[in-house]
Amino acid sequence: MLFKKTLHIAALLVVAYLMNSFVLRSGIMKDAPPRNDAIERRVDSLLALMTLEEKIGQMTLFTSDWEMTGPTLRATYKEDIKKGRVGAIFNAHTAAYTKELQRIAVEETRLGIPLLFGYDVIHGYKTIFPIPLGESASWDLQAIEKSARIAGVEAAASGLHWTFAPMVDIARDPRWGRMAEGAGEDTYLGSAIAKARVQGFQGNGFDNADAVLACAKHFAAYGAAQAGRDYHTVDISEQVLREVYLPPFKAAVDAGAWTFMTSFNEWNGIPASAHEQLLKDILKWEWGFPGFVVTDYTSINEMVQHGYAADFKHAGELSVNAGVDMDMQGAVYYNHLEQLIREGKVKESRVDDAVRRILRMKFMLGLFENPYKFSDTEREKRLILSQEHLAAARDVARKSIVLLRNENQLLPLSKNLKNIAVIGPLADSKVDMLGNWSAAGDAKDCVTLLEGVRAKWPNAQIKYARGSDVMQMNKVDFANAYAAAKKADVIILAVGEAGWMSGEAASRSDIGLPGVQTELVKYLLTTGKPVVMVLMNGRPLVLGDLAEKVPAIVETWFAGTQGGHAIADVLAGDYNPSGKLPVTFPRNVGQIPLHYNMKNTGRPMNPNDKYTSKYLDVPNTPQWPFGFGLSYTTFEYSDLKTDRSSFDRNESVNISVMLKNTGNYDGEETAQLYVRDLIGSVTRPVRELKGFQKVFLKKGESKTVQFRLSADDLRFYNHDLRFRAEPGDFDIWVGGDSDAKLGTRVTMVK
Ligand code: GLC
Secondary structure, three states, rough: HHHHHHHHHHHHHHHHHHHHHHHHHOOOOOOOOOOOOHHHHHHHHHHHHHOOOHHHHHHEEEEEEOOOOOOOOOOOOOHHHOOOOEEEEEEEOOOHHHHHHHHHHHHHHHHHHHHOOEEEOOOOOOOOOOOOHHHHHHOHHHHHHHHHHHHHHHHOOOOEEEOOOOOOOOOOOOOOHHOOOOOOOOHHHHHHHHHHHHHHHHHOOOOOOOOEOOOEEEOHHHHHHOOOHOOOOEOOOOOHOOOOOOOOHHHHHOOOOOOOEOOOOOOOOHHHHHOOOOHHHHHHHHHOOOOOOEEEOOOOOOOOOOOOOOOHHHHHHHHHHHHHOOOOOOOOOHHHHHHHOOOOOHHHHHHHHHHHHHHHHHHHHHOOOOOOOOOOOHHHHHHHHHHHHHHHHHHHHHHHHHHEEEEHOOOOOOOOOOEEEEEOOOOOOHHHOOOOOOOOOOOHHOOOHHHHHHOOOOOOOEEEEOOOOOOOOOOOOOHHHHHHHOOEEEEEEEEEOOOHOOOOOOOOOOOEEOOOOOHHHHHHHHHOEEEEEEEEEEOEEEEOOOHHHHEEEEOOOOOOOOOOHHHHHOOOOOOOOOOOOOOEEEHHHHHHHOOOOOEOOOOOOOOOOOOOOOOOOOOOOOEEEEOEEEOOOOEEEEEEOOOEEEEEEOOEEEEEEEEEEEEOOOOOEEEEEEEOOOOOOOEEOOOEEEEEEEEEEEHHHHHHEEEEEEEEHHHHHHHOEEOOOOOOEEEEEEEEOOOOOOOOEEEEEO
């Protein structure tokens, strides 16, 4: 009897393998994954042994009760593991805890299939780097990749296999709190950063258990939520979707991202977690994505609220048939998928495809050889918060800082200062240095601005006063702050948002300084002392007349574990700030959406013509434009040249510009290349970033900076959604921000 059963199973395995090979090799599935025959054979062998319930278990992701990153928790997740009905757990970490849960899966279930452990390691695991929007201000792709690399190393050392990052949503509305988690408003910069972050997290593969699966999220166009209100409706054309919001996701696929996460929002009437065009047609077919797609937190269930599904079971049918492979926390596949298959509403072959994609990852991670390979307490102790990691966090934080204003060269401050007042509700707040989505980051490990200043000026008399709260309206500490300021040579004033005021479910309708912070700044200006305003925030802030009144303004975002030291390095001139804004800072919230690459309209603003596109009460220009950032030195662009004035679609244009450091400090400039397609079969933005280079110049030094622009770089989605470049004139500018004036024109002839 046993022999017959074994023979039967063996026969099944052979048939399963042959069928699978035919499907994959025949090209019927365009998204045939990079072939690893050994893994494919093992996936098929295991799949053939699994019951339907066990398959559905692999498509189920539950959170542990260690953290709550969404509206529901499930107390029975350990029992679910034991029953083989959950294949992945998130919000569980450390080598010890993951080992405990993994043991249940491996030793107490019928097939012993190891769990995947996922977590939101967004800008560091324990060593916390600046929030992603801050890192993006560095425009330093190597630094950004290194930050993700270190995050991956620390996460993998703590039992994690998978991070729910990078968030690659383009965001043009700073009311939306999740702008903090991404790379800002620009598609070109966002795509380059998406690639760097995926490569950082996934490293050189998983053999050494020092890398984690990346997860490009939130697919798609989540950043286009109406009115910047989180989870709100997204109603944009397919042309805009493909031109603005999809390229960073495609860059993530090209960089080898193994997982994707669907977004909460609908796109044009269909929730993303059941959007066949997004998931099947574009992601898995057009782009050949070989990994698996997980939903966001209960986003399948939420299709009932969307008014797209009658009930959870119907939502599950819509999602799985649209291409969602794993259900995060909704327990919809867990409760309804078997019935849906019995009723013929879902084919088991779709389930097999999803399970294959998931098992492939587990085999690739080496979890079947050693389910505990990532749960090594000794390695965890050795790697977490290492000096090397802390030094890297300080370096990336420095590079993320943007100098917005520096009247009369108030900065850098002299190292011989005798009396310094450090004031503000964020000046000595450890927890706010972490920002939002700070994973296992611990506030106690953070260096505050006050601590950084004390370390930088050990012999100075340093007075600290909180001055106000972040949100509360009381001014009880104003007098104390004023008194401290009166005795000082300079006031360093840390104001902005609390870390929780950006990130998920943190939209703001008024993006000014909260509470009475603006009044605090103005009150301290009356001391007549020089004021350096240090901003800590997760989005552009509207500063009103402070933007002209405060002599020095430094944008530091939420700078992470080493933030205080990094900011002090910049204030003291030990690092010459080189950051450039990845987002536009509006003058007021009424201007939103306001980004550099808008359309010209038929009546472009003319101050002398009433009937042109403008406001009665505010200029069209921003407070600070995309790409803007000052330095302690100055840079001059000259002699912009192209090697040809016309080119055809098989040729490129070589562009060169002379860049000179004309100031008194060595420094790094990010030279930016912008292009305008003057006439198109659909209207084109007034400018588009098409290249950038970071250039270090000693004071007085000059360098020729070169760019290459090809016809491919000029492609866009035309009226028929064909991705094409069109002949015609193109204006080109090179400069230090999106307002660059030094320009020339070239023509694509055919
Ligand atoms: C949250 C977020 C998502 C995160 C997930 C798991 O709701 O939208 O970015 O990865 O749930 O915590």
